[in-house]
Amino acid sequence: MSPATPSAEPATPKASWWRVFRGHQGRNLWYIGFFLPFLVGLVTFVYIPMVWSTYLSFFDARNTIQPTRFVGLDNYRYLLNDQMFRNSLGVFVVFALLIVPLTYVCSLGLALLLQGAKWGQAFFRSVFFLPTAVSYVIAAMVWRLSLFNGARFGMANSILRQLGGENINWLGGTTWWYWPVVISLRLWLQVGFYMILLIAGLNRIPQDTYEAAALDGATGWRTLRYITLPQLRTSTVAVMMLLLIGAFQAFDEFYNLFGSIGSYPPYARPPLVHMYLISLGGTQQDLGLGGAATVIITTIIVLFGLGQNWLLGRSERKERG
Amino acid sequence: MVGGRSSRALQVLRYVALVILAILFLIPFYVIVRNAFSTNQTIVAARWQWIPKEWDFGVIPSMFEDKQLNLVNALVNSAVISVVQTVATIVLSLLAGYALARLDNWVGKLFSALTVFTLMVPMAVVFVPMFVMTAQFGWIDSYRGLIIPVMFSAFATFMFRATFATFPSELEEAALIDGANPFTAFWRIVVPNTLGIVAAVGTITFIGAWNAFLWPLLVTRSETTTVQLALSQYMTSQGVRYPELFAGGLVAIVPVVVVFLVLQRWLVQGVETSGIR
Numbered sequence: 138m139s140p141a142t143p144s145a146e147p148a149t150p151k152a153s154w155w156r157v158f159r160g161h162q163g164r165n166l167w168y169i170g171f172f173l174p175f176l177v178g179l180v181t182f183v184y185i186p187m188v189w190s191t192y193l194s195f196f197d198a199r200n201t202i203q204p205t206r207f208v209g210l211d212n213y214r215y216l217l218n219d220q221m222f223r224n225s226l227g228v229f230v231v232f233a234l235l236i237v238p239l240t241y242v243c244s245l246g247l248a249l250l251l252q253g254a255k256w257g258q259a260f261f262r263s264v265f266f267l268p269t270a271v272s273y274v275i276a277a278m279v280w281r282l283s284l285f286n287g288a289r290f291g292m293a294n295s296i297l298r299q300l301g302g303e304n305i306n307w308l309g310g311t312t313w314w315y316w317p318v319v320i321s322l323r324l325w326l327q328v329g330f331y332m333i334l335l336i337a338g339l340n341r342i343p344q345d346t347y348e349a350a351a352l353d354g355a356t357g358w359r360t361l362r363y364i365t366l367p368q369l370r371t372s373t374v375a376v377m378m379l380l381l382i383g384a385f386q387a388f389d390e391f392y393n394l395f396g397s398i399g400s401y402p403p404y405a406r407p408p409l410v411h412m413y414l415i416s417l418g419g420t421q422q423d424l425g426l427g428g429a430a431t432v433i434i435t436t437i438i439v440l441f442g443l444g445q446n447w448l449l450g451r452s453e454r455k456e457r458g
Numbered sequence: 459m460v461g462g463r464s465s466r467a468l469q470v471l472r473y474v475a476l477v478i479l480a481i482l483f484l485i486p487f488y489v490i491v492r493n494a495f496s497t498n499q500t501i502v503a504a505r506w507q508w509i510p511k512e513w514d515f516g517v518i519p520s521m522f523e524d525k526q527l528n529l530v531n532a533l534v535n536s537a538v539i540s541v542v543q544t545v546a547t548i549v550l551s552l553l554a555g556y557a558l559a560r561l562d563n564w565v566g567k568l569f570s571a572l573t574v575f576t577l578m579v580p581m582a583v584v585f586v587p588m589f590v591m592t593a594q595f596g597w598i599d600s601y602r603g604l605i606i607p608v609m610f611s612a613f614a615t616f617m618f619r620a621t622f623a624t625f626p627s628e629l630e631e632a633a634l635i636d637g638a639n640p641f642t643a644f645w646r647i648v649v650p651n652t653l654g655i656v657a658a659v660g661t662i663t664f665i666g667a668w669n670a671f672l673w674p675l676l677v678t679r680s681e682t683t684t685v686q687l688a689l690s691q692y693m694t695s696q697g698v699r700y701p702e703l704f705a706g707g708l709v710a711i712v713p714v715v716v717v718f719l720v721l722q723r724w725l726v727q728g729v730e731t732s733g734i735r
Contacts, residue, residue, distance in 0.1 A: 178610030186587030272669035295506035
């Protein structure tokens with residue numbers, strides 16, 4: 138940037154402020170212009186709607202976006218007293234407790250298996266990564282109608298009978314048997330993605346650390362426990378948080394596994410599914426209630442995000458000593 | 459390193475595990491193919507048949523004629539939506555990401571904060587507000603409603619920003635000193651050197667758009683149904699015919715799997731840049 142010459146040019150403070158702001162050759166103005174289209178989109182489709190729907194959450198806004206009847210905190214009160222809404226948070230907790238550690242362990246297992254393979258690495262990596270391309274709708278179709286069909290022609294039930302077991306009504310909801318269905322579906326779809334992330338993390342561990350450990354006689358479990366896992370800590374925290382936020386957003390597979398023509402059973406409802414059903418899914422739209430649910434759920438997820446930053450920051454501070 | 463027999467046994471075990479896992483991962487794909495080309499009777503037979511006793515390839519024409527499934531219309535809609543959304547997202551986010559990487563004053567910080575917040579609050583969580591806005595614009599059941607609200611991707615912007623932040627600025631500097639304006643420098647010098655990340659973001663966006671379910675579920679009424687929606691509705695409708703449903707699923711998977719396999723190298727690179735710094 139060209140140095141200003143204040144003695145020769147007694148510019149007003151405003152003008153020099155402007156000169157710094159616009160940058161050399163007015164570059165900053167160009168960059169702001171580059172960002173504007175995106176900014177307009179963010180403001181129009183994220184920020185204004187969020188303010189608007191927070192406003193709606195204080196109104197009785199059934200089938201209207203310009204409500205007139207102010208109801209104060211009634212929508213919030215209704216939700217917090219709604220057993221189904223509380224259950225949906227419980228469903229999320231169970232789902233997260235199962236899917237987060239399982240996905241992490243399976244992804245890391247696959248990554249380690251692949252890393253030690255001498256040939257065929259690219260092939261096996263593609264096979265494990267390929268389900269990432271499949272939609273939750275199609276996966277739910279396969280899981281619901283073929284693999285875990287409650288009738289006797291389902292794959293799982295056929296195998297069970299051959300082993301001398303009974304048919305299981307997997308998705309019927311009278312038992313907890315729907316959990317293996319939901320969990321295995323999501324595992325199949327997302328394990329490959331996190332495997333790639335962890336392979337990237339593993340590749341960043343310097344090779345000589347392993348060599349030094351091998352010289353000291355460390356093998357197998359001990360290498361994993363004392364070298365790999367500690368070195369992978371940053372990746373681990375990030376993967377866990379992505380998994381947690383992903384679990385919180387669960388909608389597609391639940392909706393397609395359990396829903397049928399315009400109805401959804403009272404069990405196995407994660408938060409977003411419940412929010413959809415009470416606000417937009419029925420015959421009438423309740424945008425006030427939907428707005429209140431959005432505020433509550435957004436608050437929870439922002440707290441997650443802040444927690445993630447805090448955890449990441451802490452692990453970095455630890456690394457620095 | 460560690461000697462002979464035990465490590466060779468370990469390699470054999472490793473490959474046994476890999477092969478078994480690979481088969482498990484491929485079973486759902488096989489089931490789709492099996493169901494698509496079997497008769498309904500085979501699928502609902504008392505015992506699961508790994509290899510159907512009779513194959514039936516007649517399903518493909520009947521699937522395209524099925525009015526209830528309405529597959530052709532849905533495929534066209536999905537293709538239009540995915541391609542337009544991908545192109546729009548890339549253009550918008552390339553420019554925005556570049557601006558974030560180069561703006562080093564308070565405006566840049568403000569823009570960054572606005573983008574980070576949307577990254578933290580995923581679209582799926584704020585679907586009620588987005589729906590309110592889209593309804594207000596009168597965009598329900600239109601391409602505009604399906605594409606425009608979801609094409610502003612904070613994720614894509616951040617991926618591009620990360621790439622541009624490491625791009626050597628001497629190259630642009632030289633062009634700027636030669637009298638090019640910042641847009642020319644960006645378009646002629648920077649973009650051609652970052653096509654790898656463009657391919658990665660494009661693939662991720664395309665797959666996401668093709669597979670999207672929640673947003674189309676809210677915005678679509680009848681005219682603009684997408685493949686995922688058509689399959690989901692047909693799956694729960696009365697008188698669903700399994701072979702047609704799964705053949706529809708097969709048709710819906712093929713485009714993404716092709717894109718996926720062709721661009722896999724970029725995709726892997728993209729995933730690696732995206733997740734963890």
